[in-house]
Amino acid sequence: MINEDHKKYSVEEFVAKFKLEPCVAELLKFIEKDNEMIKDLLINKYLQIPLSSKEEEDIREYFINNSVFSAATLANPATSVVTEFLYDPKASSPIDKYFFASKGGKAIHSRLIRVEENLHSLIEECLKNNKKVLVANLGGGLGRDIINVFAKYYKDNDSIKALNLDKDKNASKRGQRMAEAKGVLNKIDYVEGSFTRFKPKEKFDIILLVGVLCSLPPETCVWILNKIKPMLNKEGFIMASNATPQMLKEDPFTYMIMNIMGWSLIFKNEDELRAIFAKSGLKWQRSFTDDYGFHRMAIGTKNKSLFNHF
Ligand SMILES: C[S@@+](CC[C@H](N)C(=O)[O-])C[C@H]1O[C@@H](n2cnc3c(N)ncnc32)[C@H](O)[C@@H]1O
Numbered sequence: 432m433i434n435e436d437h438k439k440y441s442v443e444e445f446v447a448k449f450k451l452e453p454c455v456a457e458l459l460k461f462i463e464k465d466n467e468m469i470k471d472l473l474i475n476k477y478l479q480i481p482l483s484s485k486e487e488e489d490i491r492e493y494f495i496n497n498s499v500f501s502a503a504t505l506a507n508p509a510t511s512v513v514t515e516f517l518y519d520p521k522a523s524s525p526i527d528k529y530f531f532a533s534k535g536g537k538a539i540h541s542r543l544i545r546v547e548e549n550l551h552s553l554i555e556e557c558l559k560n561n562k563k564v565l566v567a568n569l570g571g572g573l574g575r576d577i578i579n580v581f582a583k584y585y586k587d588n589d590s591i592k593a594l595n596l597d598k599d600k601n602a603s604k605r606g607q608r609m610a611e612a613k614g615v616l617n618k619i620d621y622v623e624g625s626f627t628r629f630k631p632k633e634k635f636d637i638i639l640l641v642g643v644l645c646s647l648p649p650e651t652c653v654w655i656l657n658k659i660k661p662m663l664n665k666e667g668f669i670m671a672s673n674a675t676p677q678m679l680k681e682d683p684f685t686y687m688i689m690n691i692m693g694w695s696l697i698f699k700n701e702d703e704l705r706a707i708f709a710k711s712g713l714k715w716q717r718s719f720t721d722d723y724g725f726h727r728m729a730i731g732t733k734n735k736s737l738f739n740h741f
Pocket of ligand 1: 515571596624643
């Protein structure tokens with residue numbers, strides 16, 4: 432417990448004592464005016480004072496009723512609706528605005544930008560040796576990253592194509608509309624299904640796996656990467672992201688709220704990601720992060736070991 436003296440904090444004292452971001456003060460001030468009990472419960476939760484299940488449910492209900500983002504997260508924490516919400520912030524409720532303003536929210540947006548930059552450089556690298564480049568976006572959601580890169584650099588290049596696979600039919604439908612609006616639908620094949628059962632006709636030069644492994648334990652990540660590895664061309668690249676412990680360190684308040692909404696992550700540092708790649712028979716090439724260091728994207732290739740049968 433980090434509140435052993437059982438002090439009741441004002442919003443100002445709480446934010447100052449725990450060095451929280453100004454947006455946390457704004458959020459708590461807003462909630463205080465509307466429902467003081469919820470503000471107190473949130474502070475108590477942060478202070479690790481045990482809450483009853485009724486009190487936890489009161490917080491949940493308050494957030495669902497006042498924030499589209501929270502309601503979407505509770506309905507399905509791994510849905511692309513949640514990430515899309517942060518990629519293109521439009522909602523106007525004060526609580527939704529908090530998520531856009533938080534470091535955790537901004538890091539998701541920054542991840543998208545860095546993934547797009549690195550996808551572009553990987554495509555250019557592949558183009559040095561190949562006439563054609565085929566990208567797979569697994570658990571790709573709407574495929575916003577490939578849509579943006581294709582629309583920006585390869586609209587008139589018929590050698591670059593992608594397959595966007597997601598088990599969520601609505602994500603695929605929304606993605607197709609987005610790709611059409613940006614003039615690249617002819618370059619992206621939208622497929623509905625699970626990547627664990629996917630048997631592609633062709634192998635891929637680049638595989639993206641962004642926002643998929645974060646909630647999974649290392650053994651499951653290894654299992655998934657082992658399923659995906661045979662889909663990769665001999666010289667192909669895989670880019671896989673995971674949330675880092677930095678998120679918990681630098682934005683614990685947002686993570687606490689998201690956790691109440693059922694969003695729970697298994698943070699992995701670089702060494703843990705390297706170990707996952709090694710156990711999956713992938714050769715670590717390099718990695719990069721978003722601007723906040725909250726997500727690490729690892730890039731690997733197939734190991735050229737004698738025991739690699741794929
Ligand atoms: C957090 S979203 C990330 C979407 C996108 N990659 C991005 O970076 O914005 C995770 C996506 O993975 C999809 N997904 C999770 N498990 C899957 C599976 N086994 N097969 C296909 N899609 C899956 C979900 O439906 C969801 O759209």
